[in-house]
Amino acid sequence: MVKQLVVFDFDWSFVDQDTDRWVFEVLSTELRRLLQSRKSAGSGMQCTPDVVNDTMKDLYEKGFKKEDILEALRILPFHPAMKRAVTSLQSRSKDTTFLCLSNSNEVYIGTILEKHGLSNLFADIITNPAHWNPDAPDHLIIGRRLPASEPPHGCGVGCLANMCKGDELDAYLASHGGKDSYEKIVYVGDGGNDFCPLLRMRKGDLGLVRKGLELDARVKEEGEKAGLKIDVKYWEQAWQIDE
Numbered sequence: 001m002v003k004q005l006v007v008f009d010f011d012w013s014f015v016d017q018d019t020d021r022w023v024f025e026v027l028s029t030e031l032r033r034l035l036q037s038r039k040s041a042g043s044g045m046q047c048t049p050d051v052v053n054d055t056m057k058d059l060y061e062k063g064f065k066k067e068d069i070l071e072a073l074r075i076l077p078f079h080p081a082m083k084r085a086v087t088s089l090q091s092r093s094k095d096t097t098f099l100c101l102s103n104s105n106e107v108y109i110g111t112i113l114e115k116h117g118l119s120n121l122f123a124d125i126i127t128n129p130a131h132w133n134p135d136a137p138d139h140l141i142i143g144r145r146l147p148a149s150e151p152p153h154g155c156g157v158g159c160l161a162n163m164c165k166g167d168e169l170d171a172y173l174a175s176h177g178g179k180d181s182y183e184k185i186v187y188v189g190d191g192g193n194d195f196c197p198l199l200r201m202r203k204g205d206l207g208l209v210r211k212g213l214e215l216d217a218r219v220k221e222e223g224e225k226a227g228l229k230i231d232v233k234y235w236e237q238a239w240q241i242d243e
């Protein structure tokens with residue numbers, strides 16, 4: 001059997017939405033707009049979890065409850081074909097490990113996976129930390145995977161300050177027998193920050209790049225110059241991932 005690692009970005013890759021935007025879109029147009037204004041007021045390189053954390057505090061102050069947030073996550077679009085793709089691969093291949101590598105957060109991802117009966121799918125979920133404020137149980141606090149107090153990751157490929165996905169993938173592989181203990185690494189992604197981990201992968205590994213989004217553009221515009229070695233396949237909908 002071929003030991004392989006399948007890495008999933010979460011937003012617009014594993015699920016058909018952006019978790020950060022979705023929660024506010026479901027609950028409050030005003031806060032969805034505020035999230036947008038805060039994002040565009042930044043340099044473009046600002047830290048997504050910081051902006052979401054600020055807006056979460058506003059949501060709490062407006063009186064929204066933990067259950068409102070959890071329910072918004074439970075109704076987030078998740079394609080049945082994606083569930084079929086991963087559960088059938090899991091049952092066919094015991095030597096496949098699934099890893100989630102996402103700039104969302106623990107609470108969002110955990111809630112969605114639980115809703116769909118997939119809590120045990122991923123061997124590891126590498127994402128931003130989040131917890132319910134013990135002094136205000138309806139207030140969700142979201143942090144950074146790489147805390148602001150730590151030295152910067154120094155990635156020059158354009159990863160946000162809170163997480164270099166390439167470094168995270170390398171660290172995972174290093175602590176699980178090394179890159180070469182996997183016959184093949186497959187990465188499913190759509191975002192600009194999924195470009196960095198693709199650069200850490202080898203010839204013969206596979207990138208499943210969602211068509212028409214930022215990663216698609218980066219692969220085409222920067223791939224060759226940056227020394228991208230992997231095979232790339234493009235997809236639009238979850239059924240193609242199943243194929």
Ligand SMILES: [Mg+2]
Binds near residue numbers: 011013
């Ligand atoms: Mg994404």
Ligand SMILES: [Zn+2]
Binds near residue numbers: 155158159197
């Ligand atoms: Zn990086």
